[in-house]
Amino acid sequence: MTMSKTEADLRLSMLNSLLTCPHRKLGLVHPLHAELVKQDPRFYVRLAAWYADHGDVRDHKEMFVVTLALSDFPGHRDTGLALLRDLPPYQVGRVIDFIHGRKEDVAIEVDKKPDDVPDAAFRPKVQRKGKKPGKLKASQSGTVTLTDTFGLFRNVPRSLKTEVTRYLREREADADWFDSTALTARKTLKRLYALLHVKPGPRAQAVLFDEEPPAGSKLAGLKELAKAEAPDEQAKLITAFDVPFRVAIGLVKAASPKVLKALVGRMSPQEVINSLDMLRKRGAFEDAGVKALIEQKLESAKTASRVSAFKAEKALESVPVSADVRKKLEGVADAQVKARGRIARPTALLIDKSGSMSQAIEIGKRLGALLAAVADKDLFVYAFDSIAYPVEAAGPELAAWERALTGITAGGSTSVGVGVEQLRRKKQYVEQIVVVTDEGENAEPRFVPALRKYREELKADPAVCFVKVVGATTQLEDECKAAGIAADAYQFNGDYYALPNLVPLLARPSKLELLQEILEYPLPARRAE
Incomplete structure (x- = not known):
């Protein structure tokens, strides 16, 4: 299948939109998804399937399900319902809540x-x-x-109600699975049964509505835990009934080493990273056994599927930990970034550090660290205002690049072309140039003439990608278009947790190949009842 330039531009704009990170505000992304599915319904459904496997932002994953489940386009509902079955209960609840309102x-x-202050003031x-x-x-x-x-205040489609009913029955059929779900998502389960008028099975009725969990179940163990006073008894109950950390932490009376060990044993790798400061304050690192268990969890975080590289990085910045734990966290961040994909093309990253570019510097620091961690070929990094400052790291690790990019502050006029000039002078061959900028330029050398000169002298034709900060113009995009230079632009409106979404987009040999991969991505099928 051959795509026209207009089709490619439209589909790339869809990818760009996924860099936003709305933070649990589905109403902000609903108009966007509604427009995308209207513009290109065949591509949208493939994008939904691809994003479910490769994307990071949960709000977008939920909105793909909402949009597809409400769509009248052939095949959309089946794909949306298949994607819903892979969501955890709290996200299923958010999907239903948003549709129902x-x-x-x-x-x-x-x-x-105050009496002496007028209303207007x-x-x-x-x-x-x-x-x-x-x-x-x-x-x-x-x-x-x-x-x-x-939400939308619409009727929940019958097909969606049927799929959620199957979802609930599947969990009811496995007592341990249902009890574990009820421990962490009790309110969500109760709302799903009530809102969709699904008759609960005997165990669901006893656990959720009658408050009489079966003897020996995890829910019964939770009641025992709430009554227990002695730390040793609490630790024993947490372990025996496999009480999740998020539930147990609110019930423990004292942070003894046994209790801490039981808590850490129930934590996911991401929960350990998120809770490092809490564990430190409760003395977890003072006990050799608890500390060893924390380090085991951090080691497993390197390959865990639901761990954020930037949350590991944030923990490094905010939690005072020992050198060995810090090294573990750096390893987690590095491994998780590398799992996003590999960049097989020589790449240049140009970071605008001119007068008002504080945001560009922060994005550039993190993007530089990301690209360095996944680059298989040369990576050249320059911070520029009216001159270009080379940025070199002491090693290939993510933390090494972050240290190399510290100390860069905003100031000076703006010559985006000066970084390209530096590449030309040093004969640094690249096939991809990524520029973090607001696209403003007020000094020589200018970007487009410098790029033309670079292409001519090095016999290269690098792809151009602008990562645009909030408030950016289209100045450089317009100049590239007028000069016949193809350029992609990604508007970064979210926070840094959404930034890893850029890696798979830059890791492909070309944007056209990425679009082709998405167009050919297999659609999930609904499970048989």
């Missing part, structure tokens, strides 16, 4: 207006956890009740 009254405490302070409540009148004070709305 939800209203929630929220009580808000508002400061009282009063800006009440609002004390509320979570989202902002919207505008309040200056005359309002004390406790105010506002109504939150969330």
Whole structure:
């Protein structure tokens, strides 16, 4: 199948949109997905299947299921329902909640207006956890009740209700599986049964609604744990009933070594990384046995499928740990980045450090570390304003590149072409140039003339990719287009946890080959009942 340039541009724009990280605000990405499925429904369904296996942002995975489950395009619903079966219960609940819609009254405490302050000048302070409540009148004070709305307020399709019913029955058929799910997602399960009018099986009825879990079950063990006072007894119960860390941590009375060992034993590798500071404060690293168990979990995090490289990196920045634990965390971050794919083309990364480019520097630091970790060929990194500063790391590890990119501060005028000039002068051959920028340029040498000169002298035709910061223009894209130079542009609107999404997009020999891979990606099939 041959794609026209217009088709390729449209599909690349879909990929670009997946760099956003909405942080559990599905309403922000719903219009985007609705437009994408309308523009190219055949590509969208393949993109959904590909993203389920290669993407990171859970909000997008949920919205793919929502969009496909509501779509009238042939085959979309079956694919969406197949993808739903692989989601954990809390994400299934979010999918159903978003389609069905939800209203929630929220009580808000508002400061009282002083008598000597006119209404027009009063800006009440609002004390509320979570989202902002919207505008309040200056005359309002004390406790105010506002109504939150969330979702589409549509009927849940019969096919989706059938699939969720199968999902629940599958878990009911396995007592241990159901009990484990009920421990961590009790509210979600109860809402799914009630909202979709699914009659619970005997065990679900006893566990969720009658509050009478069967003797010897994990739920019964949880009740025993809540009553236990002695740390040794709590540790024994946590281990015997395999109580998940997130549940057990709220019930433990004291952080003895036995309790800590039991807790860490129940933690996933990602939970260990997220909870390092809590474990440190409770003395986990002071006991050799507990510390050894933590290090085992960190070692397994290198190959775990649901571990974020940047969360491991964040732990390095914020938690004071010993040198050996730090080395383990660096290894986790490095391994997880490399698992994203390998870049087989010589690549240049140009980071804009001119006057107002603090955000570009932060993105560039992390992107430089990412690319360095997955580059099989040469990687040349320059930070530029009106001159280009070479950035070299002491080693190939992710942490080494992060250290090499520290100390770069924003300042100076902007010559995007100066980095390309440096590549030309040093005869550094690349097949891909990645520029982190707002696309503003106000000094010589300019990007397009410098790139032409580079292509002519080195007999090279590097692909160009702009990673655009918030507030970026299209200046360089327009100049490239006018000069007949193909350039991709990725608008980075999310946070750094979404940045690894760029790696598989840059790891392919060409964007056209990536699009072709997605177009040919196999669609999942619904499981037989």
